[in-house]
Amino acid sequence: VDGKGAVSHPAQDLDDVVHQRTRLGILAVLSEVESVEFTYLQRALELTGGNLSRHLQVLDEAELVRIQKGYEGRRPRTWIRITRAGRRALSHEVRVLKGIVGSLEASLASGGR
Amino acid sequence: VDGKGAVSHPAQDLDDVVHQRTRLGILAVLSEVESVEFTYLQRALELTGGNLSRHLQVLDEAELVRIQKGYEGRRPRTWIRITRAGRRALSHEVRVLKGIVGSLEASLASGGR
Numbered sequence: 001v002d003g004k005g006a007v008s009h010p011a012q013d014l015d016d017v018v019h020q021r022t023r024l025g026i027l028a029v030l031s032e033v034e035s036v037e038f039t040y041l042q043r044a045l046e047l048t049g050g051n052l053s054r055h056l057q058v059l060d061e062a063e064l065v066r067i068q069k070g071y072e073g074r075r076p077r078t079w080i081r082i083t084r085a086g087r088r089a090l091s092h093e094v095r096v097l098k099g100i101v102g103s104l105e106a107s108l109a110s111g112g113r
Numbered sequence: 114v115d116g117k118g119a120v121s122h123p124a125q126d127l128d129d130v131v132h133q134r135t136r137l138g139i140l141a142v143l144s145e146v147e148s149v150e151f152t153y154l155q156r157a158l159e160l161t162g163g164n165l166s167r168h169l170q171v172l173d174e175a176e177l178v179r180i181q182k183g184y185e186g187r188r189p190r191t192w193i194r195i196t197r198a199g200r201r202a203l204s205h206e207v208r209v210l211k212g213i214v215g216s217l218e219a220s221l222a223s224g225g226r
Binding site for chain 1: 129207
């Protein structure tokens, strides 16, 4: 294939804030529940606390999640929930992924020919 | 949700070498053709040469693509093709994405309740 007629690939519509593996996992878990506790997310995604914190910060800055610190008895707890914008961003990601997966299934099945 | 009964999320099965937005786009384009010229990929994915080179290097090191330098007339050209391992890695990515997309569609449709 030469350079003629190239059009932008759908992968360019993916937003790295949402698409990145760990953040996609975080948002996917959050989409299923009202809110989750930090340590639950940590276990569900097999992340270190530091790693999870860093990704949550990216999502928080993009206003895709809301983070609430509080106490359960005397124990400090952090609760995280997905925002409406987070749900919208995740829906967009799903739409784009469906398109990519659909054409990939076709091209992989035909062996690229 | 508390920490009980947490199981590893499918997003953990995604390989960042393949999943990363730009590299997923590169592999998707490559899966459809025998081989492509560097500048074609650059235009299709709207990347700078340096950015494309960097991602191709990651894919080359993982042996997911093969890069061949040559000439077309007197003009230096770089041709890229996907390897069998690349095709396998892409199939794995597609399988995992389908699972994630399927459960996300369900949870997004139900509004997370």
